[in-house]
Amino acid sequence: EPEVTQTPSHQVTQMGQEVILRCVPISNHLYFYWYRQILGQKVEFLVSFYNNEISEKSEIFDDQFSVERPDGSNFTLKIRSTKLEDSAMYFCASREGVGGQNTEAFFGQGTRLTVV
Amino acid sequence: DAKTTQPNSMESNEEEPVHLPCNHSTISGTDYIHWYRQLPSQGPEYVIHGLTSNVNNRMASLAIAEDRKSSTLILHRATLRDAAVYYCILYTGTASKLTFGTGTRLQVTL
Numbered sequence: 001e002p003e004v005t006q007t008p009s010h011q012v013t014q015m016g017q018e019v020i021l022r023c024v025p026i027s028n029h030l031y032f033y034w035y036r037q038i039l040g041q042k043v044e045f046l047v048s049f050y051n052n053e054i055s056e057k058s059e060i061f062d063d064q065f066s067v068e069r070p071d072g073s074n075f076t077l078k079i080r081s082t083k084l085e086d087s088a089m090y091f092c093a094s095r096e097g098v099g100g101q102n103t104e105a106f107f108g109q110g111t112r113l114t115v116v
Numbered sequence: 117d118a119k120t121t122q123p124n125s126m127e128s129n130e131e132e133p134v135h136l137p138c139n140h141s142t143i144s145g146t147d148y149i150h151w152y153r154q155l156p157s158q159g160p161e162y163v164i165h166g167l168t169s170n171v172n173n174r175m176a177s178l179a180i181a182e183d184r185k186s187s188t189l190i191l192h193r194a195t196l197r198d199a200a201v202y203y204c205i206l207y208t209g210t211a212s213k214l215t216f217g218t219g220t221r222l223q224v225t226l
Contacts, residue, residue, distance in 0.1 A: 043160060043216040044216070
């Protein structure tokens with residue numbers, strides 16, 4: 001069964017450092033997403049990406065965050081200068097283009113980011 | 117985003133059916149009803165979705181009220197591996213995000 005893969009599974013970084021979280025979505029999918037989940041809290045939407053541009057972003061997704069699809073397979077989330085409150089699980093998801101709301105999203109297993 | 121209401125938690129015995137309710141009284145005509153679950157320490161996982169008719173797949177069944185203001189996810193025989201947080205989400209728009217609430221935490225006991 002096709003799956004979304006995320007690397008690394010766990011990343012520890014010092015406050016103020018840049019981190020890049022990587023995702024390989026399912027190959028024929030056209031919509032890509034990043035979500036995050038702070039420990040013990042809800043899964044929160046960060047950004048959606050379609051046709052090589054951001055289609056929607058949340059208030060959380062400020063200037064410190066950026067996304068990129070550098071080639072045909074990877075989808076990355078960059079945090080420019082990490083803060084302690086960026087510590088969370090980050091989930092990548094992808095969805096087919098055809099079918100709209102009648103299709104499911106596939107999530108990766110997440111990257112646990114710890115900012116120290 | 118149209119809102120859903122779910123109980124915070126439910127318990128079930130293993131091998132018994134589980135009915136997880138969801139209220140969505142402000143649902144619009146084009147909203148699909150999606151269910152996802154999140155097993156401990158894992159990413160959300162798709163379970164089932166529907167628009168108006170009841171749906172079955174290998175994981176579960178989805179019963180949708182005639183007025184579409186509520187739905188019920190049915191696990192026919194709960195196992196310990198079904199212990200998870202179950203989210204009922206209204207999905208609107210082609211590129212729309214999923215908006216997760218707090219969901220229902222299902223505990224399954226022997």
